[in-house]
Amino acid sequence: MCGALHFVGQVAGAVKRVSGGPLKQSLLSIEEEQLQRQQANSILTVLQDKVSDLPPLKNTTSLSNEDILRYSRQLLLSELGVKGQINLSKTSVLVVGCGGLGCPLAQYLAAAGIGRLGLLDYDEVELSNLHRQVLHTEHTQGLPKAQSAADALSRLNSTVQCVPYHLQLSSDNALQLIQQYDIVADCSDNVPTRYLVNDACVLSGKPLVSASALRMEGQLTVYNYRGGPCYRCLYPVPPPPETVTNCSDGGVLGVVPGIMGCLQALEVLKIASGQGSSFGQQLLMFDGQEGRFRSIKLRPKQSGCAVCGEMPTVTELQDYERFCGSAATDKCRRLNLLTPEQRCSVQEYKSIVDDATLHLLLDVRPKVEVDICCLPTSINIPLASLEERKSDQVYMLKEKISELKQQMNTESQVPVFVVCKLGNDSQKAVQILEEMSGSEVEQITVKDISGGLMAWANKIDPSFPQTQRASVLLSAEMDGGSRRSGEERGREMRVK
Template sequence: MNNSRYIRQTVLKSFGTEAQQKLKNAKVLVVGAGGLGVPILQYLNAMGIGTLGIVENDTVDISNLQRQVMYAEGDVGKSKLDVISEKLQQQNSETKITGFATFLNRENALEIIKKYDIVIDATDNFPARYLINDACVILNKPFVYGALHEFEGQVSVFNYKNGPTYRCLFPTMPGSDEMPNCNENGVLGVVPGIIGNLQALEAVKVITGIGKPLAGRLLLFDGLQQQYQQIRFQLEPENLKRTVLEASYEAISCKVPHLISADAFISSLDSRETLQIIDVRTPDEFETFHFEKSKNIPLQELAQRWGEINSSQPVYLVCQSGIRSRKAYNFLQKEMDTPIYELEGGINNYQHYAVNS
């Protein structure tokens, strides 16, 4: 370890070389390399974490650049994992970078997480957070939570020294219609940097033993008012007794939608069959990219405009990530008898598959 590299940390009397060595020995898993993951990875890497694991299976999109500041225009279309791994190694060649080109799921979560000392949630969806929580409880690993919404953010530390878990704060997963969607609601570019850095700080505190981690406390950040608040919550002992993962981490929905995979959708597009594709994104998103002959009916207008859909033809619903098409499916299956399908993972998944196939 190059001691002069970290001199600005080791001269701190309450940190010193002992804490720096703990960082070097630590193995940290970051789930997601997007808005939160980028600042988390940049600072932990710079500060001297010995091993960084990265779970990410997405590609860089032009819309990411507003907040995911490690990526550049020339990276658009490339694997986020490949780009960020290379740049992190350039930043600090002493760090061991291990990439997992996958999305965390029920089948791989325990196997991946067990190799690490601490997990940092840099995802943007509820199913992933419940999965991370449950896997960390089973494996007795602490995890640092972060979430974003428009101009606001949240941070906490769960399962720290048998303390409160994510389910102690949020006992059950919300239904698909209750979930906020960043494609609709958005986030101010600088906010992920603030929340991601707070998550990195909490991870450093957990690893080194300095300060008091946010266990049993939820930090709320309001960027417009520049205010921080804390909410205390208690451990529910039953939540520490988990020994197996849930059978599914899908959002609660009245009916299971009919998903069509990206490869099957591409095959259908290449065939002579004319598909009735309904794009439920905003008009601006539709203008940026859309499938030929698809019809744009934004989700917020669907209740008034669903009569424009041909009920004698199957319906193929698309959106950016699959969240809005799920909501559209839940609405349309009550109104129409025709077969309705969703593009699994939305246009993001389609573009990733198209680039890598």
């Protein structure tokens, strides 16, 4: 139930405890006003599992006394004033993704008095979200993020219409949805959705305020605004899936998407109030490690762009997962680089451990991840060190293999098992080690542990630290059977 209804119940209870007089009349007046708002917004605060047409916003021409009091500090700004505030109340904004970016963005838009907020997210709240997704709480774990955000925003400002959509944005529903909103804010965490939202905004003629954050860095720009470029103008071809990193894989400091989400909110408010955006043809880059902002000029709108150019070839929405070669989700990607003979399950590896079979367990995660948790018998050589053939790391590997060879006292090849978080980097490491076998190191047999440490935690040792998202993903899959370059660096910065 939304916060507005909760507040009405509180007021009604207070009225029953008042015997009479001006205070009772005042409370009754508040109750009536809140009930009127609730009745007007009730159709909009029900969680949507499909896209429906919305009634138009009220054509406000003046501010109420409560509006003047609530927004008094920003009304004093000459850049906004009464006209700008009225413009905000008549504006609808669709927030695609109620995560690390979407939460602070929506919070400040609601506080500022945006008329309607569409809140779209297919996911549910989990514990690993809470360090950065500040609208959600421990008590809302398991709830749809869209509903959790709508409830929190309604408690903040009951005059704002919140429309939660618990669904996956797709080519089937994007146009119908986006056409009903004035401004779109892209807070998504995957490349297919970025292209989908961009194309739908261009085809619908809507400005797109886009931000991203990863690790300690963030970026912000505005697409399809006042003759500026769209996302396809800058990135006509999607990046290879293996070069794209999200916060589930690369990590993020929670305050960084908070900063970028607030900057997104600022640009949305400037567009909605009539001031205009500062980043229609600029890219704002934030380096949290250095504490620096810098702005670079983007290439102009491209006449040959497939969607916004002079002769567009994209005139309707397409299959963006096929176009990008990746799923429209921030769930952890699974690579399949090896044959079944080059892999073993966690159950098979557990049998090897139980039988005390001599072997080498190589953990190829970065040291920062190994410091969090690891299997006690493993040695750590990060994948990047293997790729670069770092001499000290290769020497350590040779020494460990030689030691095992002596212990085995046999001519058999030393068995090496490779593990990482999810079984992606370990597959790459197996390919490298097979190249090294017999030349840079002694002959070895190498196998990847399928599913990695998350599969170990999910299937073998539940006490081993894991993320809820990875656990659910691995459970579903198993029951059913990177480095960044300069231009790619910006495209991989995606946080949910």
